[in-house]
Amino acid sequence: MKTEKTIWQKSREELFQELSSTPEGLTGAEAARRLEHYGPNELQEGGRKSVLRIFLEQFADFLVIILILAAVVSAILGDVESMAVILAVITMNAILGTVQTVKATASLDSLKQMSAPTAKVVRDGQVVQLPGREVTVGDVVVLEAGDSICADGRLLECASLKCAESALTGESLPVEKDLADIDGDVPLGDRKNMVFSGCFVTYGRARFLVTSTGMHTEMGRIAALLKSTEEKKTPLQVSLDQFGRKLSIGILVICALLFAVSVFLRGENVMNAFLFAVALAVAAIPEALSSIVTIVLSFGTQKMAREHAIIRKLQAVEGLGSVSVICSDKTGTLTQNKMTVKKLCTGGQIIPADGADFSRPEQRELLRAALLCSDATVNESGEVGDPTETALVRLGESYGFDEAEARGKYPRLAELPFDSDRKLMSTVHQLPDGLTMLTKGAVDVMLGRTRLSPEEKAEIERMNEELSQQGLRVLAFGKRMLTAPAIGLEDENDLQFLGLIAMMDPPREESKAAVGECIAAGIRPIMITGDHKVTASAIAKEIGILTPGTEAVEGAVIESMSDEELREFVPRVSVYARVSPEHKIRIVRAWQERGNLVAMTGDGVNDAPALKQADIGVAMGITGTEVAKDAAGMVLTDDNFATIVQAVKNGRNVYTNIKKAIQFLLSGNTAGILTVLYASLAGLPVPFAAVHLLFINLLTDSLPAIALGLEPHSDAVMQEKPRPRSEGILTKPFLLSVGTEGLVIALATIIAFHIGLASGGAAVASTMAFATLCLSRLFHGVNCKSGHPVLFTRAFWNNKFLLGAFAVGALLLAAVLLIPPLEPLFQVAELSIGLVGCIVGLAFGSMVVIQVLKAIRSMGKK
Numbered sequence: 001m002k003t004e005k006t007i008w009q010k011s012r013e014e015l016f017q018e019l020s021s022t023p024e025g026l027t028g029a030e031a032a033r034r035l036e037h038y039g040p041n042e043l044q045e046g047g048r049k050s051v052l053r054i055f056l057e058q059f060a061d062f063l064v065i066i067l068i069l070a071a072v073v074s075a076i077l078g079d080v081e082s083m084a085v086i087l088a089v090i091t092m093n094a095i096l097g098t099v100q101t102v103k104a105t106a107s108l109d110s111l112k113q114m115s116a117p118t119a120k121v122v123r124d125g126q127v128v129q130l131p132g133r134e135v136t137v138g139d140v141v142v143l144e145a146g147d148s149i150c151a152d153g154r155l156l157e158c159a160s161l162k163c164a165e166s167a168l169t170g171e172s173l174p175v176e177k178d179l180a181d182i183d184g185d186v187p188l189g190d191r192k193n194m195v196f197s198g199c200f201v202t203y204g205r206a207r208f209l210v211t212s213t214g215m216h217t218e219m220g221r222i223a224a225l226l227k228s229t230e231e232k233k234t235p236l237q238v239s240l241d242q243f244g245r246k247l248s249i250g251i252l253v254i255c256a257l258l259f260a261v262s263v264f265l266r267g268e269n270v271m272n273a274f275l276f277a278v279a280l281a282v283a284a285i286p287e288a289l290s291s292i293v294t295i296v297l298s299f300g301t302q303k304m305a306r307e308h309a310i311i312r313k314l315q316a317v318e319g320l321g322s323v324s325v326i327c328s329d330k331t332g333t334l335t336q337n338k339m340t341v342k343k344l345c346t347g348g349q350i351i352p353a354d355g356a357d358f359s360r361p362e363q364r365e366l367l368r369a370a371l372l373c374s375d376a377t378v379n380e381s382g383e384v385g386d387p388t389e390t391a392l393v394r395l396g397e398s399y400g401f402d403e404a405e406a407r408g409k410y411p412r413l414a415e416l417p418f419d420s421d422r423k424l425m426s427t428v429h430q431l432p433d434g435l436t437m438l439t440k441g442a443v444d445v446m447l448g449r450t451r452l453s454p455e456e457k458a459e460i461e462r463m464n465e466e467l468s469q470q471g472l473r474v475l476a477f478g479k480r481m482l483t484a485p486a487i488g489l490e491d492e493n494d495l496q497f498l499g500l501i502a503m504m505d506p507p508r509e510e511s512k513a514a515v516g517e518c519i520a521a522g523i524r525p526i527m528i529t530g531d532h533k534v535t536a537s538a539i540a541k542e543i544g545i546l547t548p549g550t551e552a553v554e555g556a557v558i559e560s561m562s563d564e565e566l567r568e569f570v571p572r573v574s575v576y577a578r579v580s581p582e583h584k585i586r587i588v589r590a591w592q593e594r595g596n597l598v599a600m601t602g603d604g605v606n607d608a609p610a611l612k613q614a615d616i617g618v619a620m621g622i623t624g625t626e627v628a629k630d631a632a633g634m635v636l637t638d639d640n641f642a643t644i645v646q647a648v649k650n651g652r653n654v655y656t657n658i659k660k661a662i663q664f665l666l667s668g669n670t671a672g673i674l675t676v677l678y679a680s681l682a683g684l685p686v687p688f689a690a691v692h693l694l695f696i697n698l699l700t701d702s703l704p705a706i707a708l709g710l711e712p713h714s715d716a717v718m719q720e721k722p723r724p725r726s727e728g729i730l731t732k733p734f735l736l737s738v739g740t741e742g743l744v745i746a747l748a749t750i751i752a753f754h755i756g757l758a759s760g761g762a763a764v765a766s767t768m769a770f771a772t773l774c775l776s777r778l779f780h781g782v783n784c785k786s787g788h789p790v791l792f793t794r795a796f797w798n799n800k801f802l803l804g805a806f807a808v809g810a811l812l813l814a815a816v817l818l819i820p821p822l823e824p825l826f827q828v829a830e831l832s833i834g835l836v837g838c839i840v841g842l843a844f845g846s847m848v849v850i851q852v853l854k855a856i857r858s859m860g861k862k
């Protein structure tokens with residue numbers, strides 16, 4: 001599109017003409033046609049891999065390459081059977097790997113879709129909310145503070161618009177925009193009459209005409225230069241990778257030594273010795289660790305998404321497992337955000353909301369102010385606007401004030417919109433008494449701006465306290481006569497007091513239980529709110545956040561504190577009221593410095609830094625701005641505190657399941673190595689053929705490992721303290737149990753090997769060792785389900801994936817052992833029924849022994 005270079009120089013009229021659009025935007029039909037022509041408004045991700053590429057990448061592993069080499073060498077030496085088996089096994093393994101990777105990627109993609117930004121677009125003359133990818137050239141898009149900008153375009157309307165463009169220009173401060181035409185060629189950062197895709201609105205309001213979308217935007221141009229959007233590895237994956245690498249080097253050294261001993265000391269066939277060393281390396285090196293983590297994490301995120309928590313960064317799942325402090329907003333997160341007016345207060349009296357007397361002028365004036373000084377509307381099709389204001393409108397209506405009529409009769413001539421720093425809102429109307437400014441806001445702020453005697457002030461403060469103690473949100477109303485309709489912030493002073501209106505926002509039913517669950521799980525819940533301290537305390541007490549021994553403070557209290565003082569102070573505080581976004585950052589940091597992992601909720605534009613500072617930033621999906629969502633690691637689609645607690649539970653379970661899968665893989669591998677080492681030290685024949693180890697490690701082992709990662713989640717994880725943030729999976733007790741369990745399975749295998757040697761020679765012995773190791777490892781899946789014994793309990797049966805994985809593995813093993821044509825391929829000897837019985841007995845026995853060991857360990861802990 002040639003127009004791009006001069007968009008900022010052209011007049012808006014020229015652009016409308018060029019793009020065949022109007023200030024009323026496009027029609028739906030025209031937009032559909034253009035979408036077809038220009039393609040969807042999205043960036044093509046450089047890193048997207050085809051299934052074939054994923055499949056081929058499975059062969060890029062060092063060990064697999066060696067196996068392929070081994071297969072080639074086998075073929076050259078005329079051993080076509082070995083070649084066929086090795087190739088078949090690695091191909092099957094690659095297919096399994098591809099299926100898992102594709103599934104995990106698809107599930108992460110669908111998550112990305114769920115949290116993809118939307119845009120407010122004018123179509124057929126109406127503002128509609130659409131997915132960003134459906135925006136096209138010529139569309140007119142509406143912007144508000146907190147929105148993300150979905151396309152490049154020229155501004156049509158602009159009210160104090162400021163945009164954060166750091167993603168594009170590197171400029172860290174928001175850029176002020178305006179409508180003025182610009183002459184000449186100016187750099188991107190100076191094109192003040194344009195907005196750009198990938199940037200955010202931090203302040204103000206605007207409309208713009210879309211001039212380019214998708215890869216044609218400025219962001220699209222650099223997207224090609226940006227690295228592929230591959231997920232960063234999580235800390236757990238990094239630590240497992242490091243562990244795997246160290247272990248691999250050690251194992252490769254052992255394998256090289258074994259190879260040397262076989263060839264030079266025992267004089268074995270070089271090819272056989274080589275194949276065996278390679279197979280042992282494959283058997284012992286836990287190369288699947290990191291990919292298991294990805295698979296389990298991505299399945300975990302799917303479950304969380306179904307339960308209203310959308311994970312935007314995989315690291316968040318892991319982090320959720322060790323969250324020890326949750327800082328939550330009050331309104332809408334802990335409470336229902338459904339306000340109902342309960343009490344009014346005029347003329348020094350508190351009146352129940354249903355007992356107002358419309359004939360009294362002071363009450364009528366208060367009701368009219370409530371209706372006129374709010375933006376919300378309530379009609380048959382529902383409520384639109386802030387719940388605080390819809391409550392006021394509903395109050396007016398319950399007394400027969402028709403909102404539309406009142407607003408039609410006394411139209412708004414000017415306004416100062418509400419903002420949560422000022423905590424006030426004012427509107428100007430021509431009322432029967434004259435030109436009047438109506439102001440409403442937080443009582444403490446309003447009292448400072450109202451003409452009252454000290455006694456009157458004290459009386460209002462007393463009533464405010466009384467109402468707040470009942471958990472009610474109290475707003476004060478005032479008025480001021482004007483001579484001209486134009487008003488500025490300085491006019492919100494010298495007001496005449498009209499009265500108070502107190503409303504209830506009941507706690508969500510599930511909040512109390514969720515808070516209880518948090519506390520039982522060793523997690524400290526903290527309320528951080530813009531509301532009044534007494535109101536916040538009443539609600540916090542009701543749901544169990546404010547407990548004896550902890551206190552509620554106002555955000556201002558921490559302003560005078562140094563970081564060290566704050567660090568000492570935070571454990572005492574459960575409720576922070578009248579908080580500003582800067583306070584939030586300091587509170588998070590103080591908790592982090594005390595060694596905690598902190599989750600923090602947020603919804604506004606100004607919350608983004610605090611959400612980024614928190615270990616888990618939690619944005620509100622319904623009421624949150626796009627800026628907050630972009631900064632967060634997790635988005636709640638129901639804005640509910642209980643969902644955070646549920647996500648923590650899922651995070652803990654995912655972590656436990658990953659641990660189970662790793663334990664399964666490491667202990668099974670240990671058993672294989674111990675058996676080989678034993679045989680070589682004892683001067684016995686080699687216990688396994690190379691193909692045996694490949695069969696177990698590449699085929700029968702992967703499915704139970706994944707199945708363990710998908711174990712049903714348990715509530716018991718919430719009875720434990722949070723895992724310390726520095727604690728990895730590979731702790732001493734963990735490695736000890738890996739070693740012990742590996743030893744038990746190795747013993748069963750060695751016994752089977754000896755029975756084989758005694759009854760039929762090396763071939764039978766090797767078959768016995770292989771089958772016992774394979775079956776024991778399948779049974780071992782059950783052992784890894786829990787730290788406690790599960791035999792004879794219902795938990796034994798509760799994972800259908802594990803049962804399925806066992807069945808598949810056992811069938812594959814049975815096929816190899818019992819179908820005669822497969823015998824030479826897999827180098828197994830024919831076994832008598834008695835010997836098969838021994839294998840089953842030993843494998844089952846190894847499981848029973850490990851179960852008994854678990855029972856003893858559990859008793860020891862009690």
Ligand code: ATP
Pocket residue numbers: 329330331332386388389418419420421423424425440441442443473474475528529530531532
């Ligand atoms: P939270 O941080 O828990 O979401 P909040 O919703 O109470 O708290 P704000 O919306 O920032 O926080 O409101 C702060 C204060 O401003 C309220 O306690 C109330 O006194 C006042 N207020 C809220 N909404 C309005 C409004 N529409 N008009 C005037 N004043 C309001």
